[in-house]
Amino acid sequence: MAEEELKIEEGGKKGKLMIIIIAAVVIIAGGAAAFFFLGGSDDDMADVQAVEGQAGAAPSASTGSAKSGTALYVAMPRPFVLNVPGAGRDRLVEIKVQLMVRGSDSEELAKSHIPLIEGTLLQVFSSSNADDLVTEAGKIALREQSLRDVQAKMQEIAGADVVEEVLFTGFVMQ
Template sequence: MLKKLTLGLLLLSLSLVTAAQEKEEEVEGSIYIPMQPPFVVNYGGAGRLKYLKTELTLRVNDVHTAAAARHHMPLLRNAMVMLFSRQSEESITTQEGIAQLRETAKSEIIALLESEQGEADVLEVYFNDLIVQK
């Protein structure tokens, strides 16, 4: 009786693990990963202090990239802090400058994830919020 019960529990646990793996692989569409908490950095170099506050969300295409982004979030956040602090006033006060900053952020995130994981299917980087104090 104990052997049957043990075998039954083993089969049940294997079926649950298999179902969980299939469910993970069945995710279709984009996965959105917020980079929390918001970024608050000084920018603009010498002179009067200027602040930038922003919230970012990554849009990735698969669960492997999502897991890699979550795992390497401290590395990604550090890169974004460094990127935002290097900005000049001109680069974040125009629509073209903000679009370029978004593309640069995406490129840096992809490069970091590829160096750590080998591949990265990051589709977009979105600014949920962008506040600049001059």
């Protein structure tokens, strides 16, 4: 009977050892897979840098090219809060805005003209209708009108569109 107990204990140790080995292999294989899937090679980074070098990393204000360079976001310092008239009743609207620009030159231009951009956006927002802003199509139309007006002002002042997109990062209507 003592021999049978020893055999059972030895078999239990081998089973535990096999489980530990299998777990270690799974962990190592998972780590290797994550490394290969998530880690990029140096060749990929060289390709990206070569493409950026060909496109021009930072457009100058004189070229007027808003489509090349790195996308940067300029946040308006405070949200726009205003009353918007509607057919049934007036509504209070709060809109948080960020501007997408390309390159550091455009970013600096946008930052230096924030009061002008805020004034332009406020004019567009205050001319809107609450009934239109309830719908998704109305919000898209407001965003597109904002972009057109901001680009026109920046073209007039800086000689370039500067702003590529006007993004609503917060939109609350009560």
